[in-house]
Amino acid sequence: MNTDYQVLSQSLKHAKYRMTPQRIAICKILAESPDHPSAQMVYDMLKPKYPSLSLTTVYNTLETLVGLGVISPRHGSGDAPTRYDANTTPHAHLQCIRCNKLRDFDSQHVTDLNKDVSARAGYHIIGSYLLYYGLCESCQEKENNKE
């Protein structure tokens, strides 16, 4: 489940950031989006309701929230833009290389791997990206129907 709106907005307030309407709107969208939106996607969703909104502000706010540790950036396979995930518990992602959908995948082995890395790496680990890419079920069907 995603971090909810209260946690996102409170983290801004607590860190003494100003509560602008743009930031509030972006926090709402992130909390409500199960599909890990990119900066552009956030912008497109909010633009109709906030016509003056700029993409720069979306980037600024997302970067701020990343800095507070309440959302995580995930860069997709290949050329796809960075997606932002309000679910900060450790989990892997599955991305479809056809329709670009991005979904979560929970597994005990993610936890095990994280522990192993922390224990053996000699790195001060700050975060991780665990991405598997391929064809989702509906794109596999389309593929089969074509050939």
Place this chain on the structure above:
Amino acid sequence: MNTDYQVLSQSLKHAKYRMTPQRIAICKILAESPDHPSAQMVYDMLKPKYPSLSLTTVYNTLETLVGLGVISPRHGSGDAPTRYDANTTPHAHLQCIRCNKLRDFDSQHVTDLNKDVSARAGYHIIGSYLLYYGLCESCQEKENNKE
């Protein structure tokens, strides 16, 4: 260990690609580079010896080798460019956010996670990126000396 030069070049020949000097040189560099070079890094390493080489050709060749499944693209944390890895056995990566170094991390849990994803996801998995980012040992020391 990296896939060696023979395997890379033979995969091109076997797939009926023409053996140009540029492709041969790029295969050699990939086989010999333990540091997972980016397209630009490959270009910089080869430019002195092949002054006419273009970055476009490097991108083309890397893309071809990715298509043949003998190297894997790995996009780093944040804004870092894509790195290409001639080690195609499943393993995780550790990237230092300070010096940008990228190294391998082998773990039984990677294998376990891969199996779990294949078994439960409903995706046709094509590949994966498993990246942990943080501070490497030498950058941790520099950090400590400063503060």
Place this chain on the structure above:
DNA sequence: ATTACTGCAAAAGATTTGCACTAGG
């Protein structure tokens, strides 16, 4: 009243594309 935040435009960096020329088979 301050000063952080926004929004625009321009810049930067990585990768892709169009196309004429070249060279591998």
Place this chain on the structure above:
DNA sequence: CCTAGTGCAAATCTTTTGCAGTAAT
């Protein structure tokens, strides 16, 4: 010879930056 491959320049796409105006506290 013939077409795949190369190399250049320009285009594209994402993200960053500089800066003047605006608004949150």
